[in-house]
Amino acid sequence: MKSLLQTIQSSEEGHVAVGHFNIANLEMLKAITEISAELELSVIIGVSEGEREYVGVRQSVDLIKSYNEEYADRDGVRFFLNADHTHSLEKVEEAARAGFDAVLFDGGKLPFDENIFQTKRAVEIAKSANPDVLVEGELGYIGGSSKLLDEIPEGAEIKDDDLTTPEEAAQFIKETGVDMLAPAVGNLHGMFKNAPNPRLNIQRIRDIKKAVLMPLVLHGGSGIADEDFQEGIKAGISIVHISTEIRRAWREGFDKALGENKEEIAPYKLTPAALGAIKGVVRNRLKLFNNLL
């Protein structure tokens, strides 16, 4: 079976991207794994600090292991586990030890030098806990949480000055030793309720890719225009994160089921609508990232 790094590399060769989907419960995990198997595409399952506090660190690892055993031989797909947005070195170590395939140390809000210092420590700690774990660094601030937004959060309007520069990116990866980089290229966590998200700066993605020659990760994929995804992947994005769209699908599916079945109390009779809505999101996004539309 291919490792995560090999999976990313073969996506790069095919000019496509690996989908990264966040989970907080079983509906999300079931929907993502089923669509991944249906399309025969390996995916990354992400759990942020908040999500793994709920699902459990060890439990996340065991769940993914179990789904891998279920699907890997039959469908040739693999599910990889990423400790998304990890803010402390203790939690980096915890995830690496527990058997995560990747860890994102999120120093995006820190001043540049402090981000380098802390991320370098995160790489050392993660690799000493598990030499095979991939470490991602974040450079440039791309907003806070995966939620529905009315407008760009105050003080978070995206200006060209806020985007990661190729020079900073090159220095950052050289000094920290990260395996993957999450740059700020016009993307933002969360998605707008009634409007598309801001446009990506495709030229900046191309310039950063040229400067670092390593996998680039696009966070805050929810709400980005299809065309921007396609151009962004061509320009050098290797992994795309989708979270808010899944959360919204879960909520809308559940609301519908609860509204239509007021007396029903069996959870598994209420979850199919949420599962179906999440599957729709994952199928569309994976097809788009893999030129299958």
Ligand SMILES: [Zn+2]
């Ligand atoms: Zn993110």
